Amino acid sequence: MSGAWTPSPRELERQQVRRSMRRRSTLLATAAVVVVFGLLAAGVVSSPGWDRFTETFFAWEHAKASFPAILGGFWLNVRLFLICEVLILVVGLAVALARGSRSPLLAPVRLLAVVYVDLFRGVPTLLLVLMLGFGMPALQLQGMPNSGFFWAGVALVLSYGAYVAEVFRAGIDSIHPSQVNSASALALSRGQTLRFVVVPQAVRRVGPPLLNDFVSLQKDTSLVSAVAVFDAVFAARDYTAYNFNYTPYVVVSLFFVALTIPMARATDWLGRRALERERAGAL
Amino acid sequence: MRLRRTALAAPALLALAVTGCAPADEESDAADEKSPGSGETSQTAAECAESAAFRTEGRLSIGTDSPAYEPWFVDDDPTNGEGYESAVAYAVAERLGFAEDEVEWVTVPFNSVYKPGAKNFDFDINQISITPERAKVVDFSDGYYSAAQAVITLEGGVEVADIAALTDLKLGAQTGTTSLTAIRDVIKPATEPLVFEDTNAAKQALLNGQVDAILADLPTAFYISSVEIEGSAIVGQFQPETGEQEEFGMLFEKGSDLVPCVNAALAEMRDDGTLAEIEQEWLSDVVDVPELS
Numbered sequence: 001m002s003g004a005w006t007p008s009p010r011e012l013e014r015q016q017v018r019r020s021m022r023r024r025s026t027l028l029a030t031a032a033v034v035v036v037f038g039l040l041a042a043g044v045v046s047s048p049g050w051d052r053f054t055e056t057f058f059a060w061e062h063a064k065a066s067f068p069a070i071l072g073g074f075w076l077n078v079r080l081f082l083i084c085e086v087l088i089l090v091v092g093l094a095v096a097l098a099r100g101s102r103s104p105l106l107a108p109v110r111l112l113a114v115v116y117v118d119l120f121r122g123v124p125t126l127l128l129v130l131m132l133g134f135g136m137p138a139l140q141l142q143g144m145p146n147s148g149f150f151w152a153g154v155a156l157v158l159s160y161g162a163y164v165a166e167v168f169r170a171g172i173d174s175i176h177p178s179q180v181n182s183a184s185a186l187a188l189s190r191g192q193t194l195r196f197v198v199v200p201q202a203v204r205r206v207g208p209p210l211l212n213d214f215v216s217l218q219k220d221t222s223l224v225s226a227v228a229v230f231d232a233v234f235a236a237r238d239y240t241a242y243n244f245n246y247t248p249y250v251v252v253s254l255f256f257v258a259l260t261i262p263m264a265r266a267t268d269w270l271g272r273r274a275l276e277r278e279r280a281g282a283l
Numbered sequence: 284m285r286l287r288r289t290a291l292a293a294p295a296l297l298a299l300a301v302t303g304c305a306p307a308d309e310e311s312d313a314a315d316e317k318s319p320g321s322g323e324t325s326q327t328a329a330e331c332a333e334s335a336a337f338r339t340e341g342r343l344s345i346g347t348d349s350p351a352y353e354p355w356f357v358d359d360d361p362t363n364g365e366g367y368e369s370a371v372a373y374a375v376a377e378r379l380g381f382a383e384d385e386v387e388w389v390t391v392p393f394n395s396v397y398k399p400g401a402k403n404f405d406f407d408i409n410q411i412s413i414t415p416e417r418a419k420v421v422d423f424s425d426g427y428y429s430a431a432q433a434v435i436t437l438e439g440g441v442e443v444a445d446i447a448a449l450t451d452l453k454l455g456a457q458t459g460t461t462s463l464t465a466i467r468d469v470i471k472p473a474t475e476p477l478v479f480e481d482t483n484a485a486k487q488a489l490l491n492g493q494v495d496a497i498l499a500d501l502p503t504a505f506y507i508s509s510v511e512i513e514g515s516a517i518v519g520q521f522q523p524e525t526g527e528q529e530e531f532g533m534l535f536e537k538g539s540d541l542v543p544c545v546n547a548a549l550a551e552m553r554d555d556g557t558l559a560e561i562e563q564e565w566l567s568d569v570v571d572v573p574e575l576s
Contacts, residue, residue: 049399049400052399052400053399056399056420134484134487134488134491137488137491137492137493138487138490138491140491140492146491146492146493147493148477148488148493225478225480226480226484227484228455228477228478228479228480228484228485228488228493230475230477230478234458234478237394237458237459238458238459238463238478240394240459241393241394241458241459242414242416242417242459242464243416243417244397244416244417244419244420244421245420246398
């Protein structure tokens with residue numbers, strides 16, 4: 001009697017069947033993808049305007065000619081995005097905590113937070129960019145920067161801060177009350193409870209929606225063109241307006257996609273990791 | 284799994300799309316089909332228009348952007364026949380055999396005049412400069428106005444004696460205009476110019492002190508400085524590219540059979556002085572601006 005387990009013939013047969021089913025479904029899936037996309041591609045390529053379309057949207061020499069300006073503009077988008085992202089997280093969390101405060105003395109802060117979120121989520125971001133970008137310099141305030149880049153950044157922070165505040169609030173509200181009760185049973189003050197128990201869990205829980213907002217922010221950085229900041233999208237539009245060719249639009253899209261796809265994968269990975277930790281192998 | 288495969292299929296599609304494109308330049312030049320009389324039968328504009336196709340039978344559809352700026356249009360209303368381009372458009376329409384009530388104005392944002400496919404206008408008149416690059420995609424009429432570039436500053440702002448003096452200033456101009464090309468190619472300023480989506484944004488930035496000077500074509504600049512911005516002035520004008528007179532042309536769908544008709548109408552208007560009269564009426568104020576060298 002050897003103690004080593006060997007699969008029974010039946011188990012081997014089962015494995016064999018499973019393997020062949022897997023193979024078949026992979027083959028079928030591949031065939032389906034090839035057929036569907038092949039048909040789509042054929043339909044597009046054989047459309048009557050295809051030649052005109054490629055000339056207008058995929059002209060290699062226009063892609064090359066517009067590339068340097070778009071690259072320069074894109075660097076501006078990325079800088080703006082990175083600066084704003086940090087500030088937005090701070091503003092969003094602060095506003096969410098202000099809304100969740102309980103002390104009667106903090107009533108004005110609560111009111112401010114509610115008004116801020118309602119107002120800045122309601123106003124279209126483009127209008128905010130325009131109003132701040134042209135409005136603040138018009139005040140001719142001493143010592144205030146005049147640049148469109150600065151004020152457009154402020155507008156983005158204000159607008160997205162309101163969205164992100166709501167995301168954080170949802171996260172904080174989703175933490176089970178038993179957590180808070182346990183914390184007070186351990187004699188933690190309200191501030192300590194928030195800091196050590198509620199907020200860390202809440203932030204982890206809202207990772208995916210936060211990153212969703214940041215992907216959206218990346219794209220909205222192109223709104224700064226309204227106040228004469230020459231970002232990547234504006235560079236593309238500018239080139240297009242001179243040469244009556246849309247290829248730069250495709251080029252600039254690729255830039256943004258190249259930035260957002262890694263972000264999406266990173267989000268998925270973070271979310272998965274958080275779940276695995278939280279459910280401790282029960283997945 | 285499924286997602287990953289689709290993700291693989293997408294670049295393949297794109298690659299397919301991109302490789303299938305090395306556009307052969309249509310050998311067409313801004314100058315072909317120009318100069319009525321050369322190779323043209325001496326048709327009048329009206330005779331020519333009888334055989335041409337229009338978007339709507341019996342009507343002439345003319346496109347322009349909104350807002351329609353002075354002095355090209357008056358009161359943002361192209362239908363009143365006032366303003367240089369509106370007047371020219373109606374004069375051309377008349378010579379093509381259209382009465383005033385047979386002319387229809389269509390709002391066409393500038394960035395959609397060159398979109399591929401059928402146009403929703405017979406021609407578009409919107410201070411569009413004729414360039415060879417653009418003429419590959421659309422057709423232009425002969426020029427109906429020769430533009431110069433003008434520099435606007437706030438009074439008491441900066442002194443500009445010549446073009447070289449502009450290089451140290453913070454300049455701005457509207458996107459897609461030859462004014463911006465002039466800044467980039469002729470002036471080559473030390474700091475990057477500001478690029479505006481429209482003239483209004485340019486005016487606001489000048490008022491805010493975000494730019495030292497803005498560039499626009501001369502008639503537009505004249506209107507901005509004399510009417511719209513208190514305390515601003517044109518400090519000078521110059522030709523954007525040495526030796527090449529920049530001209531505004533009406534824009535048509537590529538291959539439109541209306542181009543020779545409109546060119547014939549413009550030629551008639553040039554010969555009998557109508558064009559000069561219209562210019563005198565709407566753009567007469569812009570003659571005594573100092574030339575920058």
